[in-house]
Amino acid sequence: MNWYNGFAKVTARFSGRPAVFVAAIGVVVAWMISGPLFGFSDTWQLVINTGTTIVTFLMVFLIQNTQNRDTEAIQLKLDELIRATRGAHNALLDLEELEEANLDRFKMRYRKLANTARRQLDRGATDTGTPEP
Numbered sequence: 326m327n328w329y330n331g332f333a334k335v336t337a338r339f340s341g342r343p344a345v346f347v348a349a350i351g352v353v354v355a356w357m358i359s360g361p362l363f364g365f366s367d368t369w370q371l372v373i374n375t376g377t378t379i380v381t382f383l384m385v386f387l388i389q390n391t392q393n394r395d396t397e398a399i400q401l402k403l404d405e406l407i408r409a410t411r412g413a414h415n416a417l418l419d420l421e422e423l424e425e426a427n428l429d430r431f432k433m434r435y436r437k438l439a440n441t442a443r444r445q446l447d448r449g450a451t452d453t454g455t456p457e458p
Contacts, residue, residue: 333390340384352376 339345356373363369400421407413420431446452 330390330394333387334394336387337391340387 353373356369360369400419404418407417408415417431420428423431442452
């Protein structure tokens with residue numbers, strides 16, 4: 326779906342601009358001003374409800390697509406930093422793909438390291454370096 330990624334990217338960039346936000350406010354203001362002309366009818370209300378529902382429905386998919394790509398890119402960059410850092414644990418690469426139980430084990434390990442480091446800081450030690458022997 327290469328065309329969709331491109332479309333989502335362009336649309337997300339365009340819709341995030343201040344001018345588009347101002348235009349959306351303009352549409353809402355025009356709708357409000359037109360209320361007395363249409364007697365605040367059910368149809369008048371339905372126009373804004375339908376329009377905003379459709380825009381919101383479509384934007385959810387576009388925003389989710391761009392968020393997924395951004396998150397994946399960030400994960401790859403973090404993976405590269407882990408891979409390239411001497412002393413880093415390569416087991417942390419692709420961590421986001423693990424099951425919850427495995428993530429919890431890693432989390433507990435790092436909580437213990439953090440608690441140990443805090444206790445050492447309280448005793449005047451430094452908080453740098455690699456905690457493993």
